Amino acid sequence: MIDDESHIEDVAHEFAIAGEFVCGEEVYSGHINSTFMATFKRPSGKVNRYILQRINANVFKDPHAVMRNVEMVTRHINWKVLRVKRDLGGQTLNLYPARGGRFYAQGEGGGIWRCYNFIEGCQTYDIVENTRQAYQAAQAFGSFQDLVSDIPVEDIEETIPDFHNTPKRYQRLMEVIEADVKGRLASSMPEVEFIRERQAIVSKLLDLKDAGVIPERITHNDTKINNVMMDTETDEAVCVIDLDTVMPGLALYDFGDLVRTAVSPAAEDEQDLSKVEVRMPMFEALAEGYMNGCDCLSDAEIEHLAFSGILISLEIGIRFLTDYLEGDVYFKTQREAHNLDRARTQLKLVEKLEECEPQMVDFVARLAKARR
Known part of the structure; x- marks a missing residue:
């Protein structure tokens, strides 16, 4: 050290x-x-x-x-x-x-x-403050996707196997629940039940990939809003950072993580869940920015942009809860039950995104029609 x-x-x-x-x-x-x-x-x-x-x-x-x-x-x-x-x-x-x-x-x-x-002359934001920042960050990640779209998938190594394999993340959580090695299960039963109720959606995107409906691409795989450097004076996106997780994946997971980290004003580990909400103007700025930055998106990918935010929020909630139950062995923590707080925030966001899904689908459809 x-x-x-x-x-x-x-x-x-x-x-x-x-x-x-x-x-x-x-x-x-x-x-x-x-x-x-x-x-x-x-x-x-x-x-x-x-x-x-x-x-x-x-x-x-x-x-x-x-x-x-x-x-x-x-x-x-x-x-x-x-x-x-x-x-x-x-x-x-x-x-x-x-x-x-x-x-x-x-x-x-x-x-x-x-x-x-x-x-x-740059800074990063943990929480998006306005729609300009949201648009700029999304356009930066969309442009990143476009820039690497011609790198052969086989030329990039998978450094964390099954990193965004949501079904395997779900299965791992079920195994950890069964073992309960740290005796923490009792404190997280509402979160466990919330996740179990959504088992049917965990494989949706990978099923589409396996069926050849959406393509595998070289993706960033960690598109948190704080992985874009912004000009301190203009809030213009300057550079995408944190490239360790770049490997084969789905563009929809990248966009979904953008939604997860930008639409709510609450911090990732917010303990007051009443602060978790979906700011539709932020989603609209993200969708427009990402689609404008990424020319290579297929119709099927565009069709599932709204759903992707729900799935990636659920996946990250699963990961935080798994780590909490295992004893905080993966993510850095600063307090007792930090990972449980993170999981609760993500799952509340899933709930809020599900409520807004019809509006998000409608907005993306209108964007897609305008760019044809």
């Missing part, structure tokens, strides 16, 4: 960073990897900042495969932005080479580290 600035400096010096190390600090964001910011000063006096991340090997069993995927995707996007879209206003993540020419380094005490450029 890194516990002081000297360790951050040691890791930073493994990468091709010019200048003198000034300081380092931990960045507390995300549930999985450990993230640090390193500041360097060049002889000219210019100060640059860099992001150092240690890949969580408990989650990503093959961190080298993660790095191969990230390297391929960032190179492809950089090439396409410059050569195809010629959009020099946007920025993409760039990996810095380590000693020996690789794009990762072995840290002290083990662990795989990588170094990214820090994009100045």
